[in-house]
Amino acid sequence: xxxxxxxxxxxxxxxxxxxxxxxxxxxxxxxxxxxxxxxxxxxxxxxxxxxxxxxxxxxxxxxxxxxxxxxxxxxxxxxxxxxxxxxxxxxxxxxxxxxxxxxxxxxxxxxxxxxxxxxxxxxxxxxxxxxxxxxxxxxxxxxxxxxxxxxxxxxxxxxxxxxxxxxxxxxxxxxxxxxxxxxxxxxxxxxxxxxxxxxxxxxxxxxxxxxxxxxxxxxxxxxxxxxxxxxxxxxxxxxxxxxxxxxxxxxxxxxxxxxxxxxxxxxxxxxxxxxxxxxxxxxxxxxxxxxxxxxxxxxxxx
Numbered sequence: 486x487x488x489x490x491x492x493x494x495x496x497x498x499x500x501x502x503x504x505x506x507x508x509x510x511x512x513x514x515x516x517x518x519x520x521x522x523x524x525x526x527x528x529x530x531x532x533x534x535x536x537x538x539x540x541x542x543x544x545x546x547x548x549x550x551x552x553x554x555x556x557x558x559x560x561x562x563x564x565x566x567x568x569x570x571x572x573x574x575x576x577x578x579x580x581x582x583x584x585x586x587x588x589x590x591x592x593x594x595x596x597x598x599x600x601x602x603x604x605x606x607x608x609x610x611x612x613x614x615x616x617x618x619x620x621x622x623x624x625x626x627x628x629x630x631x632x633x634x635x636x637x638x639x640x641x642x643x644x645x646x647x648x649x650x651x652x653x654x655x656x657x658x659x660x661x662x663x664x665x666x667x668x669x670x671x672x673x674x675x676x677x678x679x680x681x682x683x684x685x686x687x688x689x690x691x692x693x694x695x696x697x698x699x700x701x702x703x704x705x706x707x708x709x710x711x712x713x714x715x716x717x718x719x720x721x722x723x724x725x726x727x728x729x730x731x732x733x734x735x736x737x738x739x740x741x742x743x744x745x746x747x748x749x750x751x752x753x754x755x756x757x758x759x760x761x762x763x764x765x766x767x768x769x770x771x772x773x774x775x776x777x778x779x780x781x782x783x784x785x786x787x
Contacts, residue, residue, distance in 0.1 A: 509608070577776070
């Protein structure tokens with residue numbers, strides 16, 4: 486499938502889920518998941534079916550099954566031919582799928598929430614068996630947001646500035662392990678602030694230092710957000726602003742959980758990175774939208 490604008494039907498089907506924004510407005514596009522496909526499979530997937538729905542004409546049905554990794558997979562069956570298809574390659578495969586439903590006989594819809602307030606809406610054309618539209622959406626949010634406290638931003642900015650250099654936090658030495666522990670203490674203090682405050686501090690630090698101090702902000706983004714323990718099997722750059730398709734960049738690395746669920750810094754700083762310049766604020770926004778905030782024990786976050 487070619488990314489970009491998709492074929493838009495003359496009569497755009499209504500949104501059967503009723504999102505807060507118009508997720509079916511023109512132009513239709515699949516650029517948010519250029520590698521996604523609807524692939525025919527030889528054997529009907531095994532396992533418990535959930536959210537099973539049949540289109541109004543009774544010609545096709547769809548349901549969710551679990552992959553061997555325990556992730557949700559959308560399956561579509563043509564009831565007359567007996568052919569079975571599944572949707573593959575959509576982002577964030579470890580996140581659950583919700584609201585599987587038919588917008589019409591032809592168009593199947595479902596959502597995948599990135600976090601409690603943001604998600605992606607998908608439309609599959611079952612006549613061509615292609616993913617034809619992806620649209621981001623929020624849930625209803627208050628019209629006004631509280632003003633960001635300049636004092637809080639200054640506190641977070643000071644924490645970022647004094648955070649030790651990751652390059653000196655090598656786990657092979659006692660001094661390096663002590664530096665790792667100090668970094669974690671700084672990150673724990675930062676996480677007590679709101680994401681809006683943290684983002685503004687990240688934006689200002691990035692504006693001051695450019696790419697010279699990118700590793701501090703990269704660590705912060707990996708610490709705050711809900712990266713999976715194991716990297717999903719995806720192709721190409723998943724993170725905007727960086728060509729990072731290696732497993733370590735798509736998982737919770739360089740952090741691991743201890744017995745209490747807290748994160749500890751166990752990965753050493755990479756010696757070099759030859760990809761595009763790191764854009765920390767853009768990375769922060771992507772993580773916030775697509776991953777959501779990590780759940781930390783015995784702490785409150787927003």
